[in-house]
Amino acid sequence: xxxxxxxWLDALAGRPDAxxxxxxxxxxxxxxxxxxxxxxxxxxxASPAPGSHDGGLDRLLFRLRRExxxxxxxxxPRRGFPAMFAMAATVxxxxxxxxxxxxxxxxxxxVAVNAIPKQAPxxxxxxxxxxxxxxxxxxxxxxxxxxxxxxxxxxxxxxxxSASGVDIRLEADxxxxxxxxxxxxxxxxxxxxxxxxKLHIEIRQQAGQQ
Amino acid sequence: MSGLDCLLKxxxxxxxxxxxxAQLYRELAPAxxxxxxxxxxxxxxxxxxxxxTFVNITRAxxxxxxxxxxxxWVWKIARNCLMDFFRERLSDTGxxxxxxxxxxxxxxxxxxxxxxxxxxxxxxxxxxxxxxAEHPSRAEALSxxxxxxxxxxxxxxxxxxxxxxxxxxxxxxxxxxRPYMENCRDYL
Numbered sequence: 001x002x003x004x005x006x007x008w009l010d011a012l013a014g015r016p017d018a019x020x021x022x023x024x025x026x027x028x029x030x031x032x033x034x035x036x037x038x039x040x041x042x043x044x045x046a047s048p049a050p051g052s053h054d055g056g057l058d059r060l061l062f063r064l065r066r067e068x069x070x071x072x073x074x075x076x077p078r079r080g081f082p083a084m085f086a087m088a089a090t091v092x093x094x095x096x097x098x099x100x101x102x103x104x105x106x107x108x109x110x111v112a113v114n115a116i117p118k119q120a121p122x123x124x125x126x127x128x129x130x131x132x133x134x135x136x137x138x139x140x141x142x143x144x145x146x147x148x149x150x151x152x153x154x155x156x157x158x159x160x161x162s163a164s165g166v167d168i169r170l171e172a173d174x175x176x177x178x179x180x181x182x183x184x185x186x187x188x189x190x191x192x193x194x195x196x197x198k199l200h201i202e203i204r205q206q207a208g209q210q
Numbered sequence: 211m212s213g214l215d216c217l218l219k220x221x222x223x224x225x226x227x228x229x230x231x232a233q234l235y236r237e238l239a240p241a242x243x244x245x246x247x248x249x250x251x252x253x254x255x256x257x258x259x260x261x262x263t264f265v266n267i268t269r270a271x272x273x274x275x276x277x278x279x280x281x282x283w284v285w286k287i288a289r290n291c292l293m294d295f296f297r298e299r300l301s302d303t304g305x306x307x308x309x310x311x312x313x314x315x316x317x318x319x320x321x322x323x324x325x326x327x328x329x330x331x332x333x334x335x336x337x338x339x340x341x342x343a344e345h346p347s348r349a350e351a352l353s354x355x356x357x358x359x360x361x362x363x364x365x366x367x368x369x370x371x372x373x374x375x376x377x378x379x380x381x382x383x384x385x386x387x388r389p390y391m392e393n394c395r396d397y398l
Binding site: 001002005008009012013014015027030031032033034035036037038039042043045046047048054056057059060061063064067069070071 | 224227228231232235236239240241243244247248257260261264265268269330331334335338339342349352353355356357359360361377378380381384387391394
């Protein structure tokens with residue numbers, strides 16, 4: 001490849017050399033324009049119409065699911081901050097249960113669990129007298145709290161708010177059968193439906209944030 | 211969201227993987243479909259190849275290195291799918307260096323004339339269409355270079371050739387392009 005070829009290629013790739021032969025540059029610029037124009041026109045033809053249903057994507061997702069490529073979660077420890085909460089939750093749960101067994105107290109113990117991703121809302125069983133508080137880490141708890149409050153309210157669940165320092169607590173008594181909209185919200189926020197129907201959420205300031 | 215962002219979501223697995231795949235599909239599926247059809251693959255088979263490409267992207271997502279160009283990586287996968295498709299049909303024939311071009315190119319008589327009222331840009335567009343029809347792989351390689359503004363490294367990755375072989379290939383592309391461009395000489 002000689003220098004003129006290289007100049008031509010550079011100009012095609014949008015990196016024209018001012019010192020190159022002007023005729024080479026002109027031809028390359030025209031060709032570049034033609035190629036880009038043709039590609040745009042062909043892409044417009046190949047793209048599905050806006051708003052139309054793309055069956056190809058459904059087919060792809062079906063195949064990926066069938067081949068086990070879609071549900072695959074990464075193996076190994078969960079990433080970063082949530083992992084620490086998950087571990088802390090396990091320790092607290094063990095300690096809480098131990099406390100209950102050793103002292104037989106009827107005082108209400110509180111167990112914190114982190115809201116971890118899952119595919120669908122699940123029911124969490126808790127030992128009698130133990131409250132499960134689900135933790136949502138946030139950079140700005142107050143800002144995050146407003147949205148679920150409004151959305152759950154629209155889905156028939158009134159979340160009562162209280163504050164503890166910068167952290168926000170949201171609580172509600174759930175109906176025996178939450179609406180489909182409510183279930184979708186549980187899924188979206190990665191929340192678990194407590195078996196005792198008493199929902200406790202704590203939106204915590206993330207470590208290192210203020 | 212960029213293609214790289216989509217790939218990083220695909221890597222995470224679970225729900226994020228599905229979102230990443232859907233986003234990447236919407237972004238790239240029409241371009242892949244066009245690419246396969248430019249190589250004279252029938253639409254139905256081209257659609258299958260698009261599916262195959264995304265399955266392979268999902269399978270290979272962990273192999274992507276962050277110091278690579280995402281577009282070169284993803285297009286290499288698409289090109290490999292196309293080559294596998296042709297290989298299946300060529301299992302008994304010898305493989306020449308330029309076999310993909312030879313397979314896809316159906317020589318036809320070059321008939322590029324100048325209409326008196328054609329402008330220069332129109333003329334170049336027309337001769338490039340002719341060039342694409344005769345040399346689809348080479349035309350696609352030049353298009354990739356132009357659209358993604360690749361250098362030799364990315365082009366070599368896409369073509370699966372050494373840098374030296376890639377330079378030679380592109381130099382040949384220019385040589386083959388020249389007679390077509392001559393049809394627009396009166397405007398130049």
